[in-house]
Amino acid sequence: MGRFVVHRLAGMVAVLFAVSVLAFLVFNVIPSSDPAQRMAGRNSTPQLVASITEEWGFDEPLPQQYLTMMGNILSGDVVSYANRENVDERIVEGIPATFSLCLGAAFLWLLFGVLFGYLSAVRAGGALDRALTVLAVTGISIPVFWLAAILLNYLSYQTGLFPSGGYVGLTEEPLEWAYHLILPWITLAVLQVGFYSRVLRSNMLDAMGEDYVRTARAKGLGERRVMTHHVLRNSLIPLVTLFGLDVGVLLAGAILIEGTFGLDGVGQYAFESLKGLDLPPIMAIVLFGAFFVVLCNTLADIAYAFLDPRVKLGGSAQ
């Protein structure tokens, strides 16, 4: 276990380094990305551009610029090229909205994904299974931005049942927090519920053919215990890996949904920064995202070993 964590931490450093170098290089090779030119504005004089270049160190060699930027990000001194705001502070401000959105939706999609997948597998071939299949495929196929627009139109603008957006702090007003997040949660969860229920259904159908399920029946266990204790229990294990990846990716911000529902989170910030080709926040958010992807993956692997006693953490170097 200790060895496993050490290996993963070393791996995380490597991933963060690779991702940041890549982001930095890509930014520097795309055309019209010269930050001095952009900061100086459209009607700038060459002298102004030169002085900005001088002041911000854009004339230094790329490795030097990269190191300076990374140092600033890690020490919390990095500022935006566009408006000189402190980037790290801005990300921290966005975290509550982003995490609330992601974790709440994750809870919903896990709950309903497992519920629908279970029902679908237990009643495989029946009417309920077919209905849930249609529902799942529909959920997977619906574009997120379309669903968001439909929900907003019918449940907010026309009927006023839910607020149209904005974020209320959990500690300030817990009920308002949940009330404001219901539509974004549903939007984000619909796709994943469909996906997870399909994966679980097929895992469970595979597991039902296993010898140990026959053994469980031969012992005289009731059908529900066979299904929950032997079939479902073993079929949930692969979902853990999937869940770790999905949550990791979403913790770095759900760009489309945050924008549509006016949640001023990390995803929204990422979107604005990308529009303005603002390198410092882009770099910081890329690092932020990669950090959570690796972290959630590691947690998923630990959970996996906990759920499946055959798996030993750090048993092999691969």
Place this chain on the structure above:
Amino acid sequence: MSEPLLSVSGLRVGFATEGGLVQAVDDVSFELAPGEVLAIVGESGSGKSVTAQTIVGLTRSPNARIEGSIRLGGEELIDAGPDQLRRVRGERVAMVFQDPMTSFNPVHRVGAQLTEAIRAHRPAMRGEEARRRAVELLGAVGLPDPELQVDRYPHELSGGMRQRAMIAMALMLEPEVLIADEPTTALDVTIQAQILELLRRLNRERGLATILITHDFGVVAELADRVLVMHEGKIVERGDLDDVFYASKDAYTRKLLGAVVRLDRAPPLRAARQEAPLLEVTDLVKHFPVRRGLLFDREVDRVRAVDGVSFSVARGETLGLVGESGSGKTTLSRTVLQLLAPTSGSVRFEGEEIAGLSRRRMRPLRGELQMVFQDPYGSLNPRKRVGQIVGEPLHVQGRASGAELRRQVQELLERVGLSPEHHDRYPHEFSGGQRQRIGIARALSLRPKLIVADEPVSALDVSIRAQILDLLSDLQEELGLAYVFVAHDIGVVRHVSDRIAVMHGGKIVEQGPADQVCERPADPYTKTLLAAVPIPDPRETRARRGSSAA
């Protein structure tokens, strides 16, 4: 005869498939008396397992058609409701299955799986009491340290211990009938002997009526009082043990008994060969390092899979390599073929050193050294046609293409007893025996001089097994092939080998001419191995048991 405990009459089980109704069990009737061991023998697809599982309703499914009558102590089970069936399962009829690894749920502890049945049937019993019973039974079936084993996971036990735990699980509720479905097929022969002894003891001490499902007449002779022989869903022969073995009336039964390869019958003597060795292995070592460390891996231990092995094989000769699982025989055969890089030692083929050759330099030699694998299902790519599978080595080595390739492949298919029309079919359209023929055709395609066959017949039915062994020996005759025949079944090995090498713990403990190793073994392990092989002859089995008891 006393009142039957279980009586099955006119049982028919059919499964609706896309190709129509498949009648798996066709009008089967039999009775089981208390304290009796009834063996149901048959090849795969004979309906023996379906018959056994139908007794407790395990074959029920929307596309199964089940008719007839199954009476357990006067209670009709064929149309029993789910609750009635549930009360019978485990409580009155318990089952033990073939593969103890897959038959335990890998994520729950052994003890929890044992006590689960008690919780389902006797909710009033306290958890502590149930656990005590589990420990007691694990001890009764011969598990060392039952107090410790009860908290372990199935994968932490050895195969033999797992099957003992499985039997303990079946005994948790003191059932009247035990159905053992191929209980020793997945086990090593020395472990098999222990499990058979355990089943015999349980039958004697607890008067446990047992239905033994098996394909192995040796196991039948060890254990059964009465025998049913099934073929294509029907019972073709029934009678007391000796009647079936010595006075069988049915032609299929006689054929099956005749096809059994017997360790205690010497095969016709083969001409001794005295040629320069084709393959010479000297002090071959293959170790797998065990690495551990916080940040950097250090080698902390090594698994000595092959630990200093020497042998040689002459042109046209068969060397039998026998050993139980974990003995290193598969690692040895792969290391010899350079599929695994040896740790040290020498492998000379036609006088040329091949140990440590690079892949590229090994490539031209690959055609001369071929391999046939155990699993005729897993070792053929299901998405490729037979022609592609057999022709791929020729194609890859650039020996033939186009119409010429097709002609050569069809010739190979004919040579192994298949039809040239099979060229464009997929592997799933063939039976196990036919698939093994495809595997052999593939191995032959590059005209090898040496074939390493790793358990080539152990996944096959008895009657098919004999055909494949005959094919291998015909090919040897015609093509002058040398074989390294790797197997766990010393009976089969004796049947085909000129010389035998016995492997144990990564070393060859004994090697010599086949007759000598089997008749006058020198090594204690070889003796144990030979003594553990069940002999398909009830009289000899009794004689052997009598002499070991005396």
